[in-house]
Amino acid sequence: MIGPGFPELLAAAQSEDEQAFAVLWRELQPAVLRYFQVVAAQAAEDLAADTWVSVIGGLGRFRGGERAFRAWVFTVARHRAIDWRRQAARRPTDSVPAERLSERPAPDDPIAQVLEGQSTRAALALVAELPPDQAEVVALRVLGGLEVAEVARIVSKRPGTVRVLAHRGLRRLAQRVEAAGLLGGVTR
Amino acid sequence: MTDDDAFGPDMHPPLGFPEAALPAEDQDILEQLLEGRLDPASAPPGYGGLARLVAAATAPATPEELADEHLVMAEFRAAMRSHPPTLVPRRTAVPRKVFTMKAAAAALVAVLSLGGVAAAATGLLPDQASPVAEQATGTTGADAAAHGLGKAATADLGGSANAGSAAGQGRASAVGPDASGTAQAGLCRAWQAGQGADHGSRMDSVAFQALVEAAGGADNIAAYCEDVAAGSGADAHRQSQASPPSGSAPPTSVTPPSSGPPADPGPPASTGPGGHGPGTPPTTTG
Numbered sequence: 001m002i003g004p005g006f007p008e009l010l011a012a013a014q015s016e017d018e019q020a021f022a023v024l025w026r027e028l029q030p031a032v033l034r035y036f037q038v039v040a041a042q043a044a045e046d047l048a049a050d051t052w053v054s055v056i057g058g059l060g061r062f063r064g065g066e067r068a069f070r071a072w073v074f075t076v077a078r079h080r081a082i083d084w085r086r087q088a089a090r091r092p093t094d095s096v097p098a099e100r101l102s103e104r105p106a107p108d109d110p111i112a113q114v115l116e117g118q119s120t121r122a123a124l125a126l127v128a129e130l131p132p133d134q135a136e137v138v139a140l141r142v143l144g145g146l147e148v149a150e151v152a153r154i155v156s157k158r159p160g161t162v163r164v165l166a167h168r169g170l171r172r173l174a175q176r177v178e179a180a181g182l183l184g185g186v187t188r
Numbered sequence: 189m190t191d192d193d194a195f196g197p198d199m200h201p202p203l204g205f206p207e208a209a210l211p212a213e214d215q216d217i218l219e220q221l222l223e224g225r226l227d228p229a230s231a232p233p234g235y236g237g238l239a240r241l242v243a244a245a246t247a248p249a250t251p252e253e254l255a256d257e258h259l260v261m262a263e264f265r266a267a268m269r270s271h272p273p274t275l276v277p278r279r280t281a282v283p284r285k286v287f288t289m290k291a292a293a294a295a296l297v298a299v300l301s302l303g304g305v306a307a308a309a310t311g312l313l314p315d316q317a318s319p320v321a322e323q324a325t326g327t328t329g330a331d332a333a334a335h336g337l338g339k340a341a342t343a344d345l346g347g348s349a350n351a352g353s354a355a356g357q358g359r360a361s362a363v364g365p366d367a368s369g370t371a372q373a374g375l376c377r378a379w380q381a382g383q384g385a386d387h388g389s390r391m392d393s394v395a396f397q398a399l400v401e402a403a404g405g406a407d408n409i410a411a412y413c414e415d416v417a418a419g420s421g422a423d424a425h426r427q428s429q430a431s432p433p434s435g436s437a438p439p440t441s442v443t444p445p446s447s448g449p450p451a452d453p454g455p456p457a458s459t460g461p462g463g464h465g466p467g468t469p470p471t472t473t474g
Contacts, residue, residue, distance in 0.1 A: 016268040018261055025260055030249035045256070052260045056267045123244035141222045142242055167210065167218045170238060177237035 001145070002027055006066040014060050021059070025052065028070065031143045032077050037124040038139040039132070040081045047084055051077045071150045074140060078154055126173060134169030141166050 002009060002023070012020035032051055036044035054076045062072060127135055127142075133155075140151045141162075148166075152159040217235055220226040221242050228239035403411075 018264055018268075021264050022257065022261060025257065026249070026254060029256075029260075030253045033253050034245065049256060049259065053263055056260075056264050120244050120247045120250070123241045126241060127245060138222070142224065142245055145224070166222055167215060170218050170221060171210075173241060174235065174238040177241060178234070 002066055006069070010062070010069065014062070021056075024069075028073055031145065032073060034120070034124055034143045035074065035077055035139045036081065037121065038128045038135050038143070039078075040084050041125070041128055042088075043084050047077070047080045050080050054080070067147075067150070070144060071146060071154060074144045074146060075154050078136075078140075126176065127169070129176075130169045130172055134165050134172065137162050137165040138169040138173075 009020050009023055013024055029048065029052070033044055033048045036047045040047055051073065055073055058072075058076075062069065064072070127138055129135075130138065136155060137151055137157075140146050140154060141148070144151075146154070148159045148162050151166075152162045155162065157165075217226065217232060221235070221239060224242065224246055226235070226239050226242070228236060228243050231239035
């Protein structure tokens with residue numbers, strides 16, 4: 001979070017101050033990119049760039065604080081992901097429908113990478129293996145730093161549903177990690 | 189497409205312990221993890237691996253993740269040059285740099301595939317859009333237009349990335365009907381026809397994002413369309429753009445949870461600032 005300096009920074013960015021916008025971008029870009037690595041891994045970089053084009057276009061009309069800004073950026077991001085999925089579903093050359101991507105096993109063993117190497121990409125790959133709605137909610141909460149109510153608005157679900165999905169997702173991840181039999185040595 | 193359609197229902201019940209059986213303290217731990225407040229080193233037994241996973245997922249940015257900065261900044265400069273936020277009236281502000289050749293190609297696809305409807309919908313001749321658009325909605329044309337245009341727009345996501353957001357103006361005027369113009373009646377009819385049914389996908393489509401933009405947010409569409417039906421039309425709408433409520437409640441329909449009618453499953457925030465020209469009286473009227 002940028003904190004108390006956010007309003008000034010936003011105002012500067014809205015007044016065409018490139019450096020100010022760069023600060024906003026650096027603050028959020030990693031989270032946006034990681035969100036896409038969970039929900040649309042094949043196109044993450046492109047979708048993140050598309051998201052920023054949209055954000056730039058709407059920046060001048062944005063009003064709100066930092067939390068609202070984050071929520072807005074992720075709202076835009078989610079729409080890019082939905083567009084992409086829709087497009088992927090139409091693409092005949094796509095041998096694996098986007099909806100099923102999460103069921104594909106990761107090429108390597110991401111659990112070992114996470115536990116041993118603290119690999120961000122591996123961790124995201126594990127989250128991406130969750131059922132899509134769980135993966136998205138976990139991504140928005142953990143990566144986006146968004147609260148339950150904010151996520152609920154973004155995904156158009158009830159806050160209670162969002163909470164349950166996030167908990168299920170985390171528990172599934174925990175079981176996945178434990179089932180790998182690596183947990184004992186690492187956590188105890 | 190509803191959200192459930194988009195991301196799939198949870199077909200997989202949790203393995204093992206059901207939600208109700210999870211003790212409150214475990215739920216607390218999960219919340220701490222979700223909020224990044226749990227240090228792996230002090231995670232309770234059974235949560236160490238998960239805490240490490242979360243820590244890895246939220247590790248500090250890598251240089252690779254920030255590698256695109258120069259590209260994004262170039263986009264920023266270009267957009268600001270062609271679309272100074274405070275000087276250009278909203279309706280005429282088209283971020284031309286954002287409206288790239290790819291977007292132009294998308295618009296062309298729309299024109300080629302949809303003929304007159306798309307031509308009218310390109311917004312090049314906004315005042316002439318209405319007869320065609322309305323005629324189109326008389327049949328299922330508007331839907332076809334919406335979907336077709338949506339396809340055209342998503343075929344290029346570089347330029348039309350703006351879908352639903354403000355650069356969206358470039359996009360909306362390029363490939364989507366100008367919903368605040370005379371095409372509004374047709375869009376409204378199509379929207380009303382879709383209420384309660386395939387609402388989600390309608391809200392996502394390019395055409396309906398134009399409507400969202402014209403209405404000043406998805407939450408306002410019903411009221412907006414009533415106005416349209418009552419014949420008050422675009423003029424009333426433009427007045428409403430300057431109304432204080434939308435000014436005080438920023439484009440971020442995301443922000444105030446209380447402002448969202450529970451009945452509206454649409455992604456109002458999607459249009460955010462973009463679609464929310466109406467929410468920015470300071471820049472448009474001041």
